[in-house]
Amino acid sequence: MAQPLSWMPDSLYNYSITSVVSYYATYEKDIRTFHGPIIFDVYYKLYKDGLLLLLAKEFENLNLFEKVLKLYKDGLLLLLAKEFENLNLFEKVLKVSDKRYLLHTCFQALMDHGHQTALKLAEAYRRKCLNIFDTSFPEKDKVIHLGFSLGRFLTDAGWFPESEIVLTSCLILCQMNDAPYALALILECYKRLLRVRNIYCKFEEAEQTFKDAQSCILQIKKLQLDVNLAGIYSEFASFYFIQSNYKEAYRWGDKAINELNSSLPSRDLVNILRIASKSCVVKKQFKQAEFLIKQAVQRAREKFGDHSLIYADTLIDFGYFFLYADAIGHAVEVYQKALDIHIEVLGGKNLLIAIAHEDLAYASYVYEYSSGRFKDARYHIIKALTIKESLISEDHFLLQSAKRVHALIVEEIAIDSHDKEFQERFFSEAEDLHTSALKITQQCLGELNVQTGKHYGNLGRLYQSMRKFNEARRMHLKAISIKQEILGPDDYEVAISMGHLASLYSYDLGLYEEAITLYEKTIEIGLKQFGKGYSGLEYDYRGLLSVYSTLGDADNVMKLHSDLQDWKLLRDQTLDKASKTSPLKIDLELVSPDKIYECFALLQ
Numbered sequence: 335m336a337q338p339l340s341w342m343p344d345s346l347y348n349y350s351i352t353s354v355v356s357y358y359a360t361y362e363k364d365i366r367t368f369h370g371p372i373i374f375d376v377y378y379k380l381y382k383d384g385l386l387l388l389l390a391k392e393f394e395n396l397n398l399f400e401k402v403l404k405l406y407k408d409g410l411l412l413l414l415a416k417e418f419e420n421l422n423l424f425e426k427v428l429k430v431s432d433k434r435y436l437l438h439t440c441f442q443a444l445m446d447h448g449h450q451t452a453l454k455l456a457e458a459y460r461r462k463c464l465n466i467f468d469t470s471f472p473e474k475d476k477v478i479h480l481g482f483s484l485g486r487f488l489t490d491a492g493w494f495p496e497s498e499i500v501l502t503s504c505l506i507l508c509q510m511n512d513a514p515y516a517l518a519l520i521l522e523c524y525k526r527l528l529r530v531r532n533i534y535c536k537f538e539e540a541e542q543t544f545k546d547a548q549s550c551i552l553q554i555k556k557l558q559l560d561v562n563l564a565g566i567y568s569e570f571a572s573f574y575f576i577q578s579n580y581k582e583a584y585r586w587g588d589k590a591i592n593e594l595n596s597s598l599p600s601r602d603l604v605n606i607l608r609i610a611s612k613s614c615v616v617k618k619q620f621k622q623a624e625f626l627i628k629q630a631v632q633r634a635r636e637k638f639g640d641h642s643l644i645y646a647d648t649l650i651d652f653g654y655f656f657l658y659a660d661a662i663g664h665a666v667e668v669y670q671k672a673l674d675i676h677i678e679v680l681g682g683k684n685l686l687i688a689i690a691h692e693d694l695a696y697a698s699y700v701y702e703y704s705s706g707r708f709k710d711a712r713y714h715i716i717k718a719l720t721i722k723e724s725l726i727s728e729d730h731f732l733l734q735s736a737k738r739v740h741a742l743i744v745e746e747i748a749i750d751s752h753d754k755e756f757q758e759r760f761f762s763e764a765e766d767l768h769t770s771a772l773k774i775t776q777q778c779l780g781e782l783n784v785q786t787g788k789h790y791g792n793l794g795r796l797y798q799s800m801r802k803f804n805e806a807r808r809m810h811l812k813a814i815s816i817k818q819e820i821l822g823p824d825d826y827e828v829a830i831s832m833g834h835l836a837s838l839y840s841y842d843l844g845l846y847e848e849a850i851t852l853y854e855k856t857i858e859i860g861l862k863q864f865g866k867g868y869s870g871l872e873y874d875y876r877g878l879l880s881v882y883s884t885l886g887d888a889d890n891v892m893k894l895h896s897d898l899q900d901w902k903l904l905r906d907q908t909l910d911k912a913s914k915t916s917p918l919k920i921d922l923e924l925v926s927p928d929k930i931y932e933c934f935a936l937l938q
Contacts, residue, residue: 351375366423373423374430378440414440415449421458428483435641435679438491445493446682452488456499459484463503471511478507478519485526490643492686494534501527518561521550528569532576535731537778544573564593568606571613578784580616580821587613591626591934594927600637601644603927604630608651618826618863620659621937627655629930632920643686646675650693656917660869662701663909664917669694671918673714685732688721696739699746706750708743715740731778734771734785738792741767745796761800768793784827787816791831798838807843810835829859833874840881853878867904875901 354365354376365376417423418441427437444451459481466477481504488497505523508516524547531540547566554561571586587610594606607630614623627648634648649672656665673690680687695714702708719736726732741764748760772789779785794809813831821827836852839845857874864870875898882890925933 351379366417366420371430371433374427374433374437378433378436411444411447415444415451418444418451419449419454419458421455421462424455424484425480428487434490435639435643437487438643438679439681441491442680442682442684445684452491452493452496453499455484456488456496459500460503463507466507467510471513474507474510475519478504478523481507482522482526485530489526489530489533492680492684494530494685497530498527498534498536501530514557514559517550517554517557517559521547521554521561521566524550525566525569528566528573532569532572535576535778537577537731540573544570562593562595562597564590564595564598564606565602567593568609572609575609575613575616577779578820580613580784583613584617584619592931594930596927598927600633604634604637604644604648607633607930608648612651612654615655615658619938620655622934623655624659625933625937626930627652628920628922629925632922632924635920636924641675641679643676643679646672646679646690647686649675650690652917653693653697657697657700660864661912661917662697662869663912665697666694666701668917669697683721683724685722685725688718688725688736689732691715691718691721692736692739695743699739699743703746706746708746712740712743712747715743729774729777731774734774734778734789737767737771737774738789741765741771741792741796745799749799761796764796765793765800768796782816782819784817784820787813787820787827787831790816791834794831794838795834798834798842801842803838803842806838807835810838824859824862826859826863829856830870832856833870833877836874837877840877840884846881846885849881850878853881866901867908869905871901872898872905 365373368376418427430437441451462477463481466473481500485497485500485504488494488500501523505520505527508520508523511519524543528540528543528547531543547570551563551566567586567590571583571590574580574586575583590606591610594603598606607626611623611626611630614620614626630648631645631652634642634645638644649668653665653668653672656662656668669690673687673694676684676687676690691714695711695718698711698714699708702711715736719733719740722730722733722736744760744767745764748757748764751757751760768789772786772793775783775785775789790809791813794806794813797803797806797809810831814828814835817825817828817831832852833856836849836856839852840849853874857871857878860868860871860874875894879891879894879898882894
């Protein structure tokens with residue numbers, strides 16, 4: 335809100351805003367000349383009053399929804415859409431950075447009710463770029479920076495195709511200038527464009543942007559220009575991470591951290607820390623990952639506030655750390671907070687909300703796996719799938735993970751059912767979901783990919799539950815083969831598939847010696863990477879105990895009972911300690927960007 339004169343009460347300003355909105359048609363042209371913060375307050379009041387009008391009508395007669403919707407489209411929010419689709423006016427609103435989360439709320443409301451505001455703004459920007467080709471570079475520079483601002487807003491808001499339109503148009507303008515200083519702008523554009531294409535899983539386009547950015551970096555280094563490369567290296571890490579090339583993701587994440595300095599904007603620093611942390615997680619470098627993600631979370635909350643999408647997105651990666659560091663309860667709490675913020679700010683049909691629902695669904699599924707209570711997990715995954723299917727094509731890569739999670743939940747519900755007809759129907763649904771997820775992944779990433787291997791492993795588990803043992807064995811062997819070739823024999827992903835095959839051998843096929851070998855290898859990897867209190871050890875200990883009990887090996891039965899007792903004691907201590915602290919209560923000293931790599935390296 336604009337600052338009132340010192341002798342005016344705050345309510346007078348609010349009263350003035352209300353009056354302007356009440357007679358909007360009279361003041362419409364004058365409003366467009368106002369200072370940006372005042373324009374924003376008028377627009378936000380339009381949004382709020384439009385929602386109240388809709389709510390009042392719904393309460394008066396719930397059967398008049400279609401009429402209410404028409405009134406909505408013809409009312410105050412239609413005026414807001416008209417204003418927001420004016421690029422020159424929206425440029426002013428974008429400058430009001432201290433109310434960004436409110437702007438996201440207004441914007442999402444328009445998108446939810448059928449206004450193509452994101453696309454219209456993107457197309458307006460593209461036309462603006464075409465119309466200034468023959469103007470001077472100072473004028474072009476203004477439009478370039480508008481493109482950066484608009485593209486970032488649309489990316490943050492989850493409208494990735496529209497952001498891509500803006501940034502590709504912006505890139506063309508940048509490339510028209512052959513002065514050395516323009517290389518920094520070109521690289522910045524590549525960074526933002528690669529981010530959009532990474533998140534939206536446009537793999538071919540992302541690979542081309544990756545190559546173009548590398549060529550640009552070579553030119554910058556040849557000319558010895560002073561350009562910080564941390565941000566683009568971070569997006570290189572993300573490019574490899576999304577395609578499950580974890581070795582390269584970690585390498586580029588390390589290079590990005592090494593380039594950090596105090597000149598970087600806070601949001602870029604937060605993003606770099608987030609991506610590098612995820613790269614450490616998949617390499618099981620948990621101390622490094624924890625240091626980086628906690629620095630990111632603390633900065634995001636302090637710099638942008640606990641209502642911001644930047645903070646919410648950082649919490650998503652914080653939850654990812656807890657999920658794979660075997661702190662599932664903390665993961666659920668953090669994912670829930672991230673979802674709450676996304677719903678509070680966006681509140682509607684948005685990919686970012688779908689992703690948050692999906693992450694919480696999977697964490698809830700893992701957390702409640704032993705209890706069999708999957709009601710919350712199923713609710714969240716259905717919400718995620720419903721949103722995704724309404725926004726993206728049926729073969730989009732972003733659907734495969736949601737289908738996988740849904741299939742896992744449905745399978746467990748089927749296993750727990752005593753109704754044969756119900757069970758068969760749910761098994762069939764799970765098979766369709768897993769098969770579809772596998773097909774999408776093969777089309778996007780090919781056969782030799784960790785994600786493809788995971789889908790084979792999931793099908794193997796399902797076929798074991800369906801008592802299709804030969805098919806189950808074939809799927810597990812495929813999963814192990816793919817994961818071993820990519821990750822090596824001692825990676826935890828390989829151990830997961832070995833444990834599943836061991837379960838098939840011991841409980842269903844009677845191949846006890848083979849099962850013992852697999853269980854022992856799985857336990858060895860689990861102990862090495864997670865320690866004696868790791869939750870996953872329980873299933874392998876119990877599987878091995880079952881084998882030795884069947885074979886009548888009393889000594890090993892006694893030893894495994896002792897191992898299980900020690901494991902339970904450690905696990906209870908870990909859970910008791912975790913229950914006394916909230917992962918959201920972070921109180922740490924922020925390390926200067928110049929010192930982060932030094933601290934990071936000491937944790938190796």
